[in-house]
Amino acid sequence: MLKKERQAYILHQVNLHNKVLSSSLCTEINVSEDTIRRDLQELSEEGKVIKVHGGALSHSFNQVYFSTNGVYSQNQKKTIALKAIGLINNGMFVLTSGGTTIIELARSLPPQLKATFISGSIPAILEYMHHPNIEVILIGDKISKNSKITVGSEAIAKIRQVKADICFLGTNAIDLMHGITDNDWEVVQLKKAMIESSKKVVCLSIAEKINSVQPIKVCGLDEIDLLITELPVTDPVLKPYLDAGVKVA
Template sequence: MLKDERHSFILDQLRTKNKVLTFELSQSLEVSEDTIRRDLKELAEMGRIKKVHGGAVSHSLNPYHYKDREIYAHNEKIELAEKARGLIRNHQVVIMDGGTTNVELAKRLPMDLKATIFTNSLPVAVQLAGHPLIETIFLGGKVLKNAQVTIGSEVIDVLGGIKADICFLGTRSLQDKLGITEIDWEETKVKRAILAASNEVVSMVIQEKIGTVQPYIICEPQRITTLVTTLEKRDPFLSPFFEMGIEIL
């Protein structure tokens, strides 16, 4: 079977099942798993699919609109937030950007935590506003409605005057070579400014986003201080990040 025919078959399977597994495609198409991995890599680079551990998923499984993302992989995001909440210590200056996982983190911060948190996320700011001891500073600017975050020069200018202890970066895609990548250019520029303003960088990412790539590069993987995932710490899928010296929770 020609490569284009294999690609068409894979895309047809995704349209009906939303997810495909490498070993199943190998059996169905009677080719090696290495061939399927190359096919999936090419389709991902073309933006047709999203690679995940052991296969690929449809773009519809990683929705772009905030309202859809609120319910997508909700239990996994709660697990990430529970793992990450202990990373914030008393009297730290923290930056939390957009993403529904950061909202779950904001919900779970201890009531006796004293910290200053900057955020450009409307839902995160609303959640933090109810915390008795956290000083919440909202970074105003143009609202990117799909993501419920502020973007633009106003946000970037304020971030240029901050040196935070730690930031929690909403992560749409993470790959061991390109690092964290994003689908929106304006949001990418803000995330880069957040990185420049932070000593430590925490990326909280569900399994399906690992190994996927978006058009715009935010940072190389070595810039990440701590990677919080739903996988076991010693999972082979995380080996490249472990070997870089990234802390894995």
């Protein structure tokens, strides 16, 4: 297949699926990874795709789905993000889940930070790409439309190949008895894999999600190393968690 034909095929796949993986393109077109990498680089330079580690995204996907406006409880999430940033050091491998608190974390990273961020969250990946010194790795399989994060066996397998220094988990619900819970089975499996693949697990949660429960368990409180909220540590809402041995910031 000629280069022009290859690149036309790649563009068709990007427009059809909103993202492509380099590994899948190699198999479908029967060419080397270097060839696909060069094609994606050229298409990116021409402004036709957004190149990310491991593949590419469509511009329309970014524009339609990931507006920066209207983030719920944005000020609270910004406070959480600024607390979390203090845990990230140069040279770290950082796993992040999805959610708007993670987006605020991505937007708040200092420009001098040099680290590698690994995520299946498409909005987070797009934010990381604007950072001058961050290496970005997209873990991919199919995309959950509700959470805008890649899920499935391939994504989980890639996470299990990593030993991250720290993992930041966006949280839908946290409770003393049930731990961290969620309502999306596939996202839960992804979060479980992230926890298993990380040396340190940090749960990010706005206060209104504390003492709430969703149907599917992600992990127990004993599996997280730190809970970060927008509240001061002395807030009465957090006292039962401190009494239970949960570290809070």
